[in-house]
Amino acid sequence: MKLSHTVENMLGSEILKISGEVKERIAAGESIYNLTVGDFNSEIFPIPEKLKDGIIEYYEKHKTNYPAANGELSIRNSIVDLFKKKCGVEYDAEEIIIGAGGRPLLFTVFMSILDPGDGVIYPVPSWNNEHYCILTDAKSYLIETEAKDYFMPKPEAMRPFIKDANIIAINSPLNPSGTVITKEVLSEICEMVIEENNRRGADEKKLFLVYDQIYSYLIHGDKEHLSPISLYPEMKKYTVIIDGISKWLAGTGVRVGWALGPKELMAKIKTLLGHVGAWSAKPEQLAVADFLHDEAFDSYLKTFNQRIHSRLKGFHSVFNGLKEAGYPVDAIEPEAAIYLTVKIDLLGARKDDGSTINTVKEGFEYILNEAGIALVPFYAFGASDSLPWYRLSVGTTRSKDIAIIEDRLHKALAKLTF
Numbered sequence: 540m541k542l543s544h545t546v547e548n549m550l551g552s553e554i555l556k557i558s559g560e561v562k563e564r565i566a567a568g569e570s571i572y573n574l575t576v577g578d579f580n581s582e583i584f585p586i587p588e589k590l591k592d593g594i595i596e597y598y599e600k601h602k603t604n605y606p607a608a609n610g611e612l613s614i615r616n617s618i619v620d621l622f623k624k625k626c627g628v629e630y631d632a633e634e635i636i637i638g639a640g641g642r643p644l645l646f647t648v649f650m651s652i653l654d655p656g657d658g659v660i661y662p663v664p665s666w667n668n669e670h671y672c673i674l675t676d677a678k679s680y681l682i683e684t685e686a687k688d689y690f691m692p693k694p695e696a697m698r699p700f701i702k703d704a705n706i707i708a709i710n711s712p713l714n715p716s717g718t719v720i721t722k723e724v725l726s727e728i729c730e731m732v733i734e735e736n737n738r739r740g741a742d743e744k745k746l747f748l749v750y751d752q753i754y755s756y757l758i759h760g761d762k763e764h765l766s767p768i769s770l771y772p773e774m775k776k777y778t779v780i781i782d783g784i785s786k787w788l789a790g791t792g793v794r795v796g797w798a799l800g801p802k803e804l805m806a807k808i809k810t811l812l813g814h815v816g817a818w819s820a821k822p823e824q825l826a827v828a829d830f831l832h833d834e835a836f837d838s839y840l841k842t843f844n845q846r847i848h849s850r851l852k853g854f855h856s857v858f859n860g861l862k863e864a865g866y867p868v869d870a871i872e873p874e875a876a877i878y879l880t881v882k883i884d885l886l887g888a889r890k891d892d893g894s895t896i897n898t899v900k901e902g903f904e905y906i907l908n909e910a911g912i913a914l915v916p917f918y919a920f921g922a923s924d925s926l927p928w929y930r931l932s933v934g935t936t937r938s939k940d941i942a943i944i945e946d947r948l949h950k951a952l953a954k955l956t957f
Contacts, residue, residue: 548673553919561913571911572936572944577714577786577877579934584789584846587839593826594793606821609809610637610797614828618797621831625755626766628775634802636809637824641753641781641796643817644808646671648779648798649706651807652747653677658704662692664920664928666714666751680704681921686928689718689871690880694727701735706747712754712764712875715920715930717851719762719875722770729771736777747804748778753796754876756787756840759848762874776801784827786877787840789934795819795827847877850933853941854879857948866952877934881914884927888955896955899927910951912944 558575565571585591609615615632622630638644645667653659655676661668662682672679680700684690690713697707707728711720728748735746748767755764767774783796796819798808812818830836851873858870858881869882885902889895896902903916914929922928936944 545674545676550670550673552667552670554915557913557915557919561907569911571907571913572940572947573913574931574933574936574944575913575915577932577934578791579789579877580936581789581792583937584843584934586788586790586793587830587835589833589835590788590790590793590826590830593829594822597822597825602821602825604821606637606818606824608813608818609633609805610635610819611821611824611828614795614824614831615797617828617831618799622799625764626769628766628768628772630799631802634799634805636798636805636812637819638796638798638812639794639817639819640785640791641751641783642667643812643815644781644796644798645749645751646674647808647811647815647817648749648781648800648804649675649677651804651811652705652744657706657744658700659706659708660697660700660704661708662690664690664715664917664922664926665708665710666920668708669921677706678703683923686869686871686880686882689874690716691718691720691724692728694724694731697728698731701731701746704746705744706749707732708749708751710751710753712752712757714754714876715878715915715917716871716880717873717876717878717930718871718880719758720765722765725765725767726770729767729774732777733771733773745777748774749781750778751781753781753783754786755782757844757847757877758875759844759851759873764875779804787843788830789843793823793827795823847933848873850936850938850941851877851879853938854881854931854933854944857941857945860945861948861952864949867957868952877932879931879933880928881931882928883914885955886925886927888957891954899924902927903929905955906948906951909954910944910947912947912951 561573615635619630649671653675658678659672660680662684682692682696758764767778779800784790855870858868861868867884871880885896917926917928918924
C-alpha cells in the first residue's frame, strides 16, 4: 500500500515500544518493575481531589459543548496569573492557546514555524524532537550532550548551526535526565537567539526558542526553574513556552496543556489546532481554571513534590551503594521531574553462561530478564546507542519497592564478571 512520504518515513516511539513490550510481559505473569514510562500509577499518585471533583461537577452541569478554539477564557486568565506569579512575566490571554496536553501544541508550533528543509537545533538525549522534525520534513541539528554537563547542551556546540535554523528546542527540566538548565547556559542561548534575529532582515523568518517546561513545578532541592523571558524580556517575541498539568498535577490522562507565545504566531496555531480539533475537553479546562486559583493547589504541589523527591533520593542512594560496592554504575543527583539518570555500564561483562554483553541493548535486556527491572536506554531519546545511561521513572513506584529493586539489581550484577 503506497502512502504519503510523511507517514512512510514516520517512526514509532522507541519509549512506547519498550514500555508496551514490558506491559505485555507483565500481563503474561512476569514479575517486572516497570520504571520506563513518564506516567503515574493513578492509584499511588491520583490527581488532586478538588480538581477531580471540579471536573465531575462541570460534566454534571452539562458543560460538554465545544470549547473556545484557543481555550476557555477562564483558564487562559488563570495561566496569565500563574505565569506572572511563577516567572514575573506579563502575558495577555490572547497570547495563550489551550490544547489536549503538550504534544499537539508542540506539533502545531513546529508546523506553524517550519517549512520543509528548515533547521531545528536540539540536544540529545531529548524527547520527541526527532519525530516532530520528521513530521514537518525539517532538518535536524543534533547536539550531543554529556553526563558531566548533566546532559544539557553547550551553547558553543549550537553556534555553527544558528544561521541555518528556525527553531532551537530546549526542554527544562529535561526529559529524560531530570536535570535543569543553568542560568549561564540559558542566558547564552538567549543571547544567540537575539543576536541572530537582529542580524536577519525584516523579510526573513525568525529564529524561535521552543521552551518545553512541562515539569516546571517539579523542582527538587535548591534548584530553580528559569524562564528565558525573565532573563531577557526581549525573548518574549521569539519564545514559545509549553506547559500543562500532565506531570505536576499527575494529570497525564486529563489532557490539559498550554502554549504561550507571540500573538501573531498564537493566532496561526489557534487556526491550525482548530482544523485538527486537538482541544482539551471543556469540563477539564474549567476545572483546571478554578483549581489553579484554589489554596489546595500549593498544598498539593508541596506534598506531591515531597513524595516524588523521596523516591528519587531513595533510588539515588541505591545506585550510590552499588557504585561503592564496586559495580560499574552511577547516578546523577536528582534535580527535577520524576526521573533519575542512571548509568549501568555492562559492556564487556561476562555472564555465567560464558557469553559477553557487547552492546547497551544487550545490557538493557540483561537487567530486564535477570533482574526483572525495566528502564529506558538513552538511545531511545536519540543519543548514541553506545551510551550506557538510562532513564528511571518513579511515577509507578511505591516507597517499599525501592529495597526490592535494590536487591534484584545487586543479585543480577553479582552474577556478572567484569
